[in-house]
Amino acid sequence: MGKREPGDAQPYFSTHVFVCGNRRPEGHDRGCCASKGSEKLRDYMKARVKEEKIPGIRINQSGCLDRCELGPCAVIYPEGVWYRLDSREAVDRVIEIHIVGGGRVEDLLLPAGK
């Protein structure tokens, strides 16, 4: 597990969210996050944090996060907490409770180690 060292610079983003944007061909047995709407949900999340003027945050799209069956997936660093973001409401709750409030949205957390 990577660890921060005393000499490390402060992380450039306080909150760095990666939303899986992987798209597989229709019918692939693992499915994919893009087919479940992840691209639009990522755009929505980006717009919402801008509206809220949340400082030090970046919402990025990423390649396949390899948890396809559980998606649409997102991971928030540096804390390394994973969520299923399957609706605008889910995005709103993660912003409000986790990102702004420092809590966890228990019913949207991905299960450990699967």
Add this chain to the structure above:
Amino acid sequence: MGKREPGDAQPYFSTHVFVCGNRRPEGHDRGCCASKGSEKLRDYMKARVKEEKIPGIRINQSGCLDRCELGPCAVIYPEGVWYRLDSREAVDRVIEIHIVGGGRVEDLLLPAGK
């Protein structure tokens, strides 16, 4: 700054690397990481960590990490350390010294807060 909480699951990946794959039109004044070869360097990094059988690691492409002028950029989480990965040699050194060895490759680190 996001913090881990006592009840959080272990991060799904011990080492999660995001290599910027953003491509802008030729001549854009900020440039972009893809025009500096980031896509092939990401593929090389992915192949190298597979060859080395490094456990618990994922090498992802990401959208624009917004440090275009310093690229090709990559960030390693959970530690949140940023590097300029501008050659295969740079990739090899980051794998050997940072990812495997737990150190830092000082001459490739991105400057803090720029």
